[in-house]
Amino acid sequence: MSERKVRVRFAPSPTGPLHMGGIRTALYNYLFAKKNNGDFILRIEDTDQNRYVEGAEEYIIKALNWCKLSIDEGPGLTTSKGPYRQSERKHLYKKYVDQLIESGHAYYAFDSSEELTEMRELAKKAKMPNWQYNSITRNSMQNSLSLSKEEVDKRFSDNVPCAVRIKMPRNEDVRFFDEIRGWVVVNTNNMDDKVIYKADGMPTYHLANVVDDYLMEISHVIRGEEWLPSAPLHVLLYKYLDLEKAMPKFAHLPLILKPDGNGKLSKRDGDRLGFPVFPLQWTDPVTKEVSSGYREKGYFPESFVNMLAFLGWNPGNSKELYTIEELIKDFSLERVGKSGAKFDPEKSKWFNQQHLRNKSNSELAHLMLLDCKYNVSNAFLEKVANLMKERATFHHELLSEEYFFKIFEEYDEKTFRKKWKSNTLLLVNEFFADLDLVESFLSNQIENTFQKFIEKKEIGMGALLPCLRLILTGKGMGPSLFSIMELLGKQEVMHRYNIKSTLFENLFLEKSNS
Ligand code: GLU
Numbered sequence: 001m002s003e004r005k006v007r008v009r010f011a012p013s014p015t016g017p018l019h020m021g022g023i024r025t026a027l028y029n030y031l032f033a034k035k036n037n038g039d040f041i042l043r044i045e046d047t048d049q050n051r052y053v054e055g056a057e058e059y060i061i062k063a064l065n066w067c068k069l070s071i072d073e074g075p076g077l078t079t080s081k082g083p084y085r086q087s088e089r090k091h092l093y094k095k096y097v098d099q100l101i102e103s104g105h106a107y108y109a110f111d112s113s114e115e116l117t118e119m120r121e122l123a124k125k126a127k128m129p130n131w132q133y134n135s136i137t138r139n140s141m142q143n144s145l146s147l148s149k150e151e152v153d154k155r156f157s158d159n160v161p162c163a164v165r166i167k168m169p170r171n172e173d174v175r176f177f178d179e180i181r182g183w184v185v186v187n188t189n190n191m192d193d194k195v196i197y198k199a200d201g202m203p204t205y206h207l208a209n210v211v212d213d214y215l216m217e218i219s220h221v222i223r224g225e226e227w228l229p230s231a232p233l234h235v236l237l238y239k240y241l242d243l244e245k246a247m248p249k250f251a252h253l254p255l256i257l258k259p260d261g262n263g264k265l266s267k268r269d270g271d272r273l274g275f276p277v278f279p280l281q282w283t284d285p286v287t288k289e290v291s292s293g294y295r296e297k298g299y300f301p302e303s304f305v306n307m308l309a310f311l312g313w314n315p316g317n318s319k320e321l322y323t324i325e326e327l328i329k330d331f332s333l334e335r336v337g338k339s340g341a342k343f344d345p346e347k348s349k350w351f352n353q354q355h356l357r358n359k360s361n362s363e364l365a366h367l368m369l370l371d372c373k374y375n376v377s378n379a380f381l382e383k384v385a386n387l388m389k390e391r392a393t394f395h396h397e398l399l400s401e402e403y404f405f406k407i408f409e410e411y412d413e414k415t416f417r418k419k420w421k422s423n424t425l426l427l428v429n430e431f432f433a434d435l436d437l438v439e440s441f442l443s444n445q446i447e448n449t450f451q452k453f454i455e456k457k458e459i460g461m462g463a464l465l466p467c468l469r470l471i472l473t474g475k476g477m478g479p480s481l482f483s484i485m486e487l488l489g490k491q492e493v494m495h496r497y498n499i500k501s502t503l504f505e506n507l508f509l510e511k512s513n514s
Helices: 020-035 056-066 086-092 094-102 113-125 149-157 205-215 225-240 269-273 301-309 324-330 345-357 361-371 378-391 395-399 413-419 424-435 443-457 465-473 481-488 490-513
Strands: 007-010 039-042 106-109 163-166 173-178 182-187 195-197 220-224 249-253
Touching (some): 007 220, 020 039, 086 094, 094 163, 094 195, 173 225, 182 225, 301 345, 361 378, 378 395, 413 490, 424 443, 465 481
């Protein structure tokens, strides 16, 4: 038999912004598809109109775009397997419901939601808290199995709202193979008669999901662990609809856990624990509450994606820094773990820092240009990037030192107090006199002049270098001062020396006199 074409889908419900777990699911689907020359499909599962959130679908698409997980098929892209929003596929499901009713695997249920709530309350009082609509209780409910044919017909002609439920068999084992977990066996006694079609003519998630996976020729269902309990029902639906041959393979991804390992990382954890859980910032359309996003915090999409890839998967060696192309090459479901992956916010910063360092200076300068408020050349920004990139986690930090662009106003008090001594000005004056003679103002020449100077004076570099840094940058620490000097140029260096050395000396005198 010829190998089935790999077709995977990411199937979010537009019930709010996608959290990082959702993006990880999309990423694993994408990697798996691309690795196997397959298709990556986006399907919007919006059958539950009550949970629909304004702007959520747009958010999902923007988030995927930001992460550069391009879809082959999805809303707005015309292909033969569409439409890709379930609400636009409403007409497709009825046929499958009818087939299930006809074959005796589903039935009509007339119970109103009030009646169902009442039933649950009664069961709770009778110390049966987990009441379920199932093979035992269905006979005492209002449905086409418990009522006479006449009664059922009467309800139809009276237009009594009715849903369709799956008829779960008694005591049967449902077995399926999960690509990550191995064989999973669930007994139907532990499953209930789920509603598969609602009174409003909309399928529920379970039926729509199975029918669409079939119609869209999905080969692998790769989704979060929270859907594992639904999988046996899906397997039964394939069986009852005679679609077993078309059934996709299943892979349920491990949970992403809170940093302390205690429970699943939830949408509410993010800003509460001091890190974003959403790829992009999200403003709740109702409450207007704003939740932070990785993009707005300054993360590169490639480092966000690299970090997510490692939440549940590893390549089996010590390599951690990956481009998306390398992830595609190395990814496999076999290397996805079963147990929950602890999210580490510090590690996500580390990933960003590493990706930043791997970028070329010109790439970084390009990003800096967008935020830079000074009128400087691209070449100048490239040099700033070169000096700052080892010290930055986010690209906006490359612009954090104002001294590259203008004479500083504030200075580091502590360095001044510790380092400016009564003989400092004299040393500084002599050093700058030597420096003035340097013709090609390059960092190694400047460094040479400095080395010779301290040797001549028989002083350690600690006696002079911090004061020079103070004069030129106002700081106690920073990238190589010789390189900063080269970048600022001789004229600017001499100018700062002229202004700032007397200023610090005056401050010193004031302080020693008080
Ligand atoms: N609509 C489900 C969700 O919101 C999809 C589950 C699946 O992939 O089957 O996550």
